[in-house]
Amino acid sequence: MELLWQRPRRKTLVNWPEEVDSRLEILVRAAVAAGEQTSRSQVLAALVTAAETRPNVVAELLHTYRQLPADALEADNTRDDLPPLRSPGRTRSQN
Numbered sequence: 001m002e003l004l005w006q007r008p009r010r011k012t013l014v015n016w017p018e019e020v021d022s023r024l025e026i027l028v029r030a031a032v033a034a035g036e037q038t039s040r041s042q043v044l045a046a047l048v049t050a051a052e053t054r055p056n057v058v059a060e061l062l063h064t065y066r067q068l069p070a071d072a073l074e075a076d077n078t079r080d081d082l083p084p085l086r087s088p089g090r091t092r093s094q095n
Contacts, residue, residue, distance in 0.1 A: 004049070005042065014044075019073045029082035 024040055027047075031038045052058065 005045065019070070023073050023076055025085065026076045026079055026082065029079065029085055032085065033082050 024043065027043050028038060028040055031043060051061075
């Protein structure tokens with residue numbers, strides 16, 4: 001059986017606030033804490049595939065996001081209970 005997550009890839013440029021990007025890192029760290037070996041792209045894909053597609057639900061999500069105060073995700077920045085992530089790519093010793 002062919003699995004969706006193994007299908008050919010398409011690059012997507014996402015431009016969003018730094019706080020949202022930090023939240024994605026927290027979600028990846030939470031998945032790792034649960035024993036998953038994953039990536040930012042897999043977490044995003046999982047969220048997109050799980051999202052409701054009814055127009056009024058999507059509109060409500062957008063409305064809620066657009067009303068969030070700038071410090072809405074600030075509490076996530078201190079998640080010491082989650083494992084740190086190793087940055088992808090080469091390390092200095094490999095250069």
